[in-house]
Amino acid sequence: METVSGWRAFVLLLVAAVLGLILVLTAIWVFAVLALLGLCLWFDLVVVPRVATRLGVDRRLVEALLGVALIGGGWWFAGVTGSVIGGLLWLASVGVPRLSQSWLRSHVRMTVVGRPEPPVHMLELVPCPVCGVASADAGERCPACGAAMSGAQPRSLAN
Numbered sequence: 001m002e003t004v005s006g007w008r009a010f011v012l013l014l015v016a017a018v019l020g021l022i023l024v025l026t027a028i029w030v031f032a033v034l035a036l037l038g039l040c041l042w043f044d045l046v047v048v049p050r051v052a053t054r055l056g057v058d059r060r061l062v063e064a065l066l067g068v069a070l071i072g073g074g075w076w077f078a079g080v081t082g083s084v085i086g087g088l089l090w091l092a093s094v095g096v097p098r099l100s101q102s103w104l105r106s107h108v109r110m111t112v113v114g115r116p117e118p119p120v121h122m123l124e125l126v127p128c129p130v131c132g133v134a135s136a137d138a139g140e141r142c143p144a145c146g147a148a149m150s151g152a153q154p155r156s157l158a159n
């Protein structure tokens with residue numbers, strides 16, 4: 001009985017060790033993918049616009065090259081699994097922000113802050129000094145009698 005229980009303890013220990021190893025490996029993978037995702041997001045939000053501006057090329061070209069690099073690098077690193085992870089990373093870092101941006105643009109109306117209000121045009125009625133006909137925005141002569149409007153004082157309707 002002693003040997004059997006010792007053998008069982010060994011198997012339990014082995015299973016626990018394997019489970020722990022799997023857990024640690026999974027944690028490392030999750031951490032690595034999260035770190036890569038953060039790196040890709042930073043790359044897409046900070047580096048790609050600068051590179052596109054500096055090279056004078058379209059931002060989408062740089063993003064496409066980033067996707068090729070991620071999928072190709074994933075293939076080089078871990079074959080099919082790596083390229084799938086690279087593609088998913090590219091989707092998460094480039095596709096999702098782009099989609100959410102276009103969604104925001106179509107669903108949220110942006111308000112321009114700081115645009116000056118157009119000046120309110122106030123209608124000014126100017127009474128003619130000769131005939132008394134009030135006219136809005138009359139020139140130098142009264143439209144009714146043709147007298148000169150030089151002495152007329154404008155009266156604002158706003159008051």
Ligand SMILES: [Zn+2]
Pocket residue numbers: 128129130131132133142143144145146147
């Ligand atoms: Zn007049």
